[in-house]
Amino acid sequence: MDLLNTLVDKGLRRELPTREEALAVLATSDDELLDVVAAAGKVRRQWFGRRVKLNYLVNLKSGLCPEDCSYCSQRLGSKAEILKYTWLKPEEASQAAAAGVAGGAKRVCLVASGRGPTDRDVERVGKTIAAIKEQNEGVEVCACLGLLSDGQAERLRDAGADAYNHNLNTSEATYGQITKTHTYADRVDTVQKAHAAGLSACSGLIAGMGESDEDLVDVVYSLRELDPDSVPVNFLIPFEGTPLAKEWNLTPQRALRILAMVRFVCPDVEVRLAGGREVHLRSMQPLALHLVNSIFLGDYLTSEGQAGQADLDMIADAGFEVEGAGTATLPAHRADVAEAATGGGCGSHGGGASLCGPAGAGEADPASGAGCGSACGGCSGHAEAAPVPVRADAGEVRSDLVAVRRRGAGTDLAPNA
Numbered sequence: 001m002d003l004l005n006t007l008v009d010k011g012l013r014r015e016l017p018t019r020e021e022a023l024a025v026l027a028t029s030d031d032e033l034l035d036v037v038a039a040a041g042k043v044r045r046q047w048f049g050r051r052v053k054l055n056y057l058v059n060l061k062s063g064l065c066p067e068d069c070s071y072c073s074q075r076l077g078s079k080a081e082i083l084k085y086t087w088l089k090p091e092e093a094s095q096a097a098a099a100g101v102a103g104g105a106k107r108v109c110l111v112a113s114g115r116g117p118t119d120r121d122v123e124r125v126g127k128t129i130a131a132i133k134e135q136n137e138g139v140e141v142c143a144c145l146g147l148l149s150d151g152q153a154e155r156l157r158d159a160g161a162d163a164y165n166h167n168l169n170t171s172e173a174t175y176g177q178i179t180k181t182h183t184y185a186d187r188v189d190t191v192q193k194a195h196a197a198g199l200s201a202c203s204g205l206i207a208g209m210g211e212s213d214e215d216l217v218d219v220v221y222s223l224r225e226l227d228p229d230s231v232p233v234n235f236l237i238p239f240e241g242t243p244l245a246k247e248w249n250l251t252p253q254r255a256l257r258i259l260a261m262v263r264f265v266c267p268d269v270e271v272r273l274a275g276g277r278e279v280h281l282r283s284m285q286p287l288a289l290h291l292v293n294s295i296f297l298g299d300y301l302t303s304e305g306q307a308g309q310a311d312l313d314m315i316a317d318a319g320f321e322v323e324g325a326g327t328a329t330l331p332a333h334r335a336d337v338a339e340a341a342t343g344g345g346c347g348s349h350g351g352g353a354s355l356c357g358p359a360g361a362g363e364a365d366p367a368s369g370a371g372c373g374s375a376c377g378g379c380s381g382h383a384e385a386a387p388v389p390v391r392a393d394a395g396e397v398r399s400d401l402v403a404v405r406r407r408g409a410g411t412d413l414a415p416n417a
C-alpha cells in the first residue's frame, strides 16, 4: 500500500505527513487494519523499541468543578455518582503514588479538578511533590491543575515538577461545542506557559465526542505545532449523568486507526494510551501497544481501569517490556532539545530536519470521562454550562461498561496498581 510505505518513510525521518495522508489513515478499511498497525508499529519501534512507559494517576481533588467540560464526570452539574473530595494531604497523595511506583510506574500524574490553581494550591502541590520525591527516588512527577496564571509554571518547576499536562482535547473549530467556560486559546496558552518554564509539556486529545475525521487531524496537527513531549490519547468514557453519556460511537478498529494516525503525525513523541482504553479497545488492547509507547497503570481519575496486574500481563504477553526508571523515554534528539528548554515536540524538533510544518490548533486534557488531569487537561473555565447537544444517532447509556472508581485515593480501600 503506497500510503503506508510513504507514512513509514516519513515517520522514520520525523517528517510531517500531509493532512490528506493523515485523513487517509482514518479512512482505511477493517481489511487493511493490520497493515496500518504494522506500518505504524515500525515507526514506534524505531523511536521507542518495545518499551512501554507506565504512568500512575493520583486524583488530588475530585469532582465539584465549576467548569462545564461536557465529557467530564466532575463538571458543573454532573449527575455522575463519582467520588467527591477536596485536596488530599501530601502524605495521602504520596501513599497513593507509592502504590503506582511499586507497580512499575515511572511517572506519577497529580491531577486536581477546577479551572486552575490558586497560588496557595500551587504551594500545596509543591509540598505533595516533595513528599512523593522523597519517598520514591527517580520518579517523574507531572502536575495537571488546569489553567495556569503567570509564574505558576515556574513555581511548580522549582518545587520539583518535571512535567505539566493540559490537553487540547478537540479541534479549535469544535471546542466551543464541548466547553463554554474557557476557550481553546486558554488551553494553548497554558501549554505554552509550561513549555516556556522548562517543564516537559504533556498535551493530548479525547476522541469519540462526535467529532469528524477533520477535527481529529486538526487537533493532532495543532499538538504537533505545540510540540509537547507526550501526547495522551483518550477515548471518551461516556459517563451516565454527563451530556455525552450516549456518545458510544467508537469501535476498537477506529480507536486503533486514530492511534496509528497520531503515531504517524507525532512519530518520536511519547504517545500515551489514556482513558477509555478498556472500554473501547476491549480485547484489542494488546494491538495498541504496537502504536503507543506509554499507558496508564490501573485506575483513572473517576473510573476504574483493569487490574494493574492485568496491564503488566498484557504487556508481557504481547512481547513488550516495562520501561525502567533508569531508561530515557524520549529519543536522544528530543531529550537534547528538552534539556535546552526549548521543547521538542512531535518530531518537529531536532536535527535540522524540516519536519514540523503546518499545524493545526488544538488542546486538551487527558482522560476523557475522567475529568481533569489525566483525563482532564482542560481544567478551566466556569460558568453557565450550556449543554452540548447529543447526536441524533447516539446510542444508549452503557453503565455496564463504565465502572466508577470506588478505591484508591480519597477512599479507605487499596489502590489498583
Ligand code: SF4
Pocket (backbone or CB within 6 Å): 065, 066, 067, 068, 069, 072, 073, 074, 075, 076, 112, 113, 114, 115, 146, 365, 370, 371, 372, 373, 375, 376, 377, 378, 379, 380, 381
Ligand atoms: S475537565 Fe477539568 S476543568 Fe473540565 S470540568 Fe473536568 S475537572 Fe473541571
